[in-house]
Amino acid sequence: MSAPGTGASGPAPRRRGRPARTEATVGPGARERILAAARTEFAERGYDKASIRGIARAAGVDPALVHHYFGTKEQVFGAAIEVSFEPALNLPDLLTHGADGIGERFARYFLGIWENPATRAPLIAVIRSAMTHDTAAKVLRGFVLRRMLERVAAELAVPEPRLRAELAASQLVGIAMLRYVVQVEPLSSADPEDIVRMVAPTLQRYLAEV
Amino acid sequence: MSAPGTGASGPAPRRRGRPARTEATVGPGARERILAAARTEFAERGYDKASIRGIARAAGVDPALVHHYFGTKEQVFGAAIEVSFEPALNLPDLLTHGADGIGERFARYFLGIWENPATRAPLIAVIRSAMTHDTAAKVLRGFVLRRMLERVAAELAVPEPRLRAELAASQLVGIAMLRYVVQVEPLSSADPEDIVRMVAPTLQRYLAEV
Structure with a gap:
């Protein structure tokens, strides 16, 4: 990977102040x-x-x-968050199917992301960082506001759509914290479908019921 | 804890291996x-x-x-948690008034604890520690399970009372995280009573509706 003609065979020298490799x-x-x-x-x-x-x-x-x-490091963190939240940003068909059953679709989709260790790990890392570091919180806040919550809120036909989208998010974040991080029982080992069944009406009310 | 007759008048020497003062x-x-x-x-x-x-x-x-x-340090942390959660453990009249309006009473009581900076700060500190350190999570888990959730669950006349108490807790924890730690807007500056109004039916359903 060394540039032609440099004759360097070892690793490129560090801290050169600009990209060493194109x-x-x-x-x-x-x-x-x-x-x-x-x-x-x-x-x-x-x-x-x-x-x-x-x-x-x-x-x-x-x-x-x-x-x-x-x-900057802050911007690298922002980019890493964006990649981590990619599954959460696709929101496939959650909004295009209208208000009917939106609570259940949201609950099942997000539980699915959390249940998959590959998508769970980076999300938990982001939330942990945001809980303990103001800069990380600022990046998450800017990102979550700009992308996910605004996108959801824009499609809701309820008053105060952004507040409601955030309340739905708070329910999902709280479950993630208690189920996967603090690991309280029986929530930690409950069947995901039981959680979907219990939580769907909560999200349905926030997102679709006046 | 110095024994009578030691005659020590200045500060006790440190690291003596047992209490220097009685x-x-x-x-x-x-x-x-x-x-x-x-x-x-x-x-x-x-x-x-x-x-x-x-x-x-x-x-x-x-x-x-x-x-x-x-x-040990773990036990000191446990004792500090216990003090921090004291307001949350009093649960005054929340359970003695029966199922009617229990969601609203819970929502208002916990928002009140979070809204008061004096009671909020230690709670957020505990939750932050639990999010980022397994030992702290274990202590919080043991404590929350043993005291608060079990006490609430014992008084609920619904199936799976413990899971339901945890789902109610997850909603309140999620709001605390997004409102006070990550500080998303408009949730962060919403009137507490508006939040109570939106969240009370969620808690009511978890805690009292089959």
Whole structure:
């Protein structure tokens, strides 16, 4: 991956102040590798202890390339959040089927995301960081407001749609915290479908009932 | 706790392995001072970084006295949680008035605790610690299970009372997280009574409707 003609055979020198490798030389996968490394770094070390250098090392790139693609640590965190929330942002067919049964569709969809360890881990990491670090909270808040809640709220035919979307989110976040993080019983080992059955009317009322 | 006749008049030497001052010399308020210091220490530094020595220093006692009263760091944390949750444990008249309006009484009571900065701060600190540290989660889980949820569940005349009590708790915890920690708008600045109005039917259904 060294640039032609440099004659360098070892790793590129670090801290050069700008990307040591171009898109052409690092390959088109560098951005994705950095994002994946960022998710892991933030998940494992938390916002405070995560570093651009650690992310770069894990991705096998120069730290300057991380800055080049994503900017500051805060912006890298924002990008990592965006990737983590991707499943939650697709919201497939949740809104296009109208108000009928929207509570059950929301409950089942989000429980599905939480039940899958691959999608659960980064989400929990993001929420943990936001709980304990103001910058992370600010990034999550900006992101959640801008993308997910606004999108849901825009399609609701109820008064105060944004407040209602947030109350629905608070129910789902609270379940995630108690079921997967604090792990209270019997909630922690309850059948997901039992939870859907109990929670669907709550979400239905927030999202669709005046 | 110095034995009679030691003649010690200055500060007791530290790390003596057992309490340097007796109940009589440190005064009956020592236990309360330690608890207050523990709450502050855990709130400000988190479970990981909090230390028995730091708590002892803030309380003006020997670290051995902290061990003497409360045992391990985990047990000090448990005692601090207990104090922090005291308002939530009183549950005055919430259960004695029967199922009618129980959702609204719960919602208003817990919002009141969260709205008061003096009772909010230690609760948020406990939840933050539990989100990020397994030992803290274990202590919160043991405590919440043993005291609050079991007590509420025991008085509910519905199937699966414990699961329902936990779902009600998850709604309240989720609101606390999004309103006071992540601070999403408009939830963060909504009138508490508006939140009570929206959330009461949710709690009513979990706690009282089959």
